[in-house]
Amino acid sequence: MQQALSLLDLNQLIRSTLDEHLHPSYWVVAEIGEFKQVAQGHAYLDLVEKKGSQIAAKIRANIWQYTYRVIAGRFSAVTGQNLKAGMKILAQVNVTFHEVYGISLNIKDIDPNYTLGERARIRQEVIERLTREGLMDLNKRFPLPLVPQKIAIISSASAAGYGDFMDQLLKNRQGYQIHAQLFQATLQGADAAATIIRALDQIDLLSGKESFDAVVLIRGGGSQLDLDCFDDYGLAATIAKYPLPVITGIGHERDETIVDLVAHTRLKTPTATAEFILSGFRDFEEQLNTALKTLERATSQKLLMEDRRLRDMLTTIKTLADFSIQRQKENLNYKTNQLKSLSSNLLKMDLVKINNLEMGIRRSWKSRVDSEDRKLENLERDLQKLDPNTFLAKGYTRSEVNGIPINKTEVQIGDTLVTFAKNISLKSIIQNIETNGNTKL
Structure with a gap:
């Protein structure tokens, strides 16, 4: 062991x-x-x-x-x-x-x-x-208004760079009115990228209430050594895909961060960023003044041209009117003469027609009167033939009963019979009456 x-x-x-x-x-x-x-x-x-x-x-x-x-x-x-x-x-x-x-x-x-x-x-x-991933130029495609009046700012309120930016932006000599709202973030250190992304999310959440024209990312002072957060992929991708144009003014001149590359516009410092925004207002004002002057010149030229055109038109109208009036006068005189000549001829023709008509009427009426005279004479002769006196003169008589011819009334015995003859009348009392061979008593 x-x-x-x-x-x-x-x-x-x-x-x-x-x-x-x-x-x-x-x-x-x-x-x-x-x-x-x-x-x-x-x-x-x-x-x-x-x-x-x-x-x-x-x-x-x-x-x-x-x-x-x-x-x-x-x-x-x-x-x-x-x-x-x-x-x-x-x-x-x-x-x-x-x-x-x-x-x-x-x-x-x-x-x-x-x-x-x-x-x-x-x-x-x-x-x-x-x-x-096609993100490098994506944010640059969003249009940046020439006059961005509503700006969302990502920075630190206590930073000198933020104060310089706000002083230059809001105290501009021209008096341009700009609405700027701060969204707090840490712009250096390990947590910087995450806090900037959170600020961007807050701006996006307010997009329904506040219609911002652009986002400005400015570095609120501090050391220029801590720039790694601006090379972070997550932050760069978020800015690239952000639905508003992002302007950076991180405050360093030597280095260009990836956030600068993907942003819509990159400026060196916060004051340069404020000057860039104000320059848009000045450019717009200059364009507006230029447009107004151009409009004034164009309007003056147009008025002069229209005045000349109107004068020429009035002269032309007067000339044409005088010419037209003269022609109408001549035409009227011609028509008058024609009418006089035509009226004279028509009158003569009508007089001839009237004379002819009068002669025709005279002949027609004379012929008709003669015809009627003959008819009257014939009627007169016929009437004379039918005149009772004519018959009486020839010996005939006429009998009446009660003023009625006897052939038109019923005759009774005892009736008075008046008989008319030439120059006389006879009264008789009927005593009997005979009809067709029969005697009535």
Whole structure:
């Protein structure tokens, strides 16, 4: 049976074995899992290696005060950012083992160029993914009003950059009225991307009540080193697909973040962003003034042209009217003369017709009168023949009873019979009546 060791003996054996067999230092690629700087100036880290979302390896590490001051200063100068959790580094380490605290790594140096290249690689991967998904220019397709009067601002109310932006925007010399509403967010650090996305969601929820023209993302002051949140895929994709044009004024001039690339419009600073918005108002006012002047000139020219055209038209109308009146006068005179001539001829013809008609009527009536005269003479002769006196003159008599001819009344014995003869009348009393050979007494 192997001789048993105490725990201290085992740990000392491990330490001596590591010291004998390991190199004095190694260059190790790892991700900073946790990072903490203490008051004494030392930095304590957890270095991890991941396979997908799982941690495949993990070890404690430290950077002593003097070394950290040198490493951190050079790292910030080269990469433009501070060491922090989630960052992938290439570190020169030596392995140490302590009987009480166990194994750890002492970081001697960090190559900032590796981190810079790794950051560029990750940034490029995000850009390529956004490009494949067709998101790089998507937000640029939304029309940005020339005069954005309602603006949603994502920033921090306590930041100097936000204050500068609002002063320049709302206190403009021209007195343009702009409605600006702040949506609070953190614009640096690990939570920045998530808080910006939440602010965008809040703006979207208010879209039914507030009809914003654009979203302005301005970095409210702070260090220019913490820009990683603006290279985040989730934030960049959200801005790219956002239904309103997004304007960025993150406040850095040297670097262009992925959020700047996918945004509708990128400005360098908050004040430059305010100036950009105001320039739209000034451009619109200038266009409006130009349009008004153009309209005034066009109106004046049109009025002059119409005045000339109206004068020409009046002259033409007067000339045509005079000509037409003259022609009508001539035509009227001609018609009058024609009418006079025609009337004279018609009168003559009518007089001839009347004379002829009168002669015809005279002849017709004379012939008719003559005919009627002959008829009257004949009737007169016939009447004379029928006149009782004519018969009486020839010796005939006429008898009446009670003024009625005896052939038209019933005669009774005792009736008075009056007999008319030429120049005399005889009265007789009927004593008997004989009819067809019979005697009535």
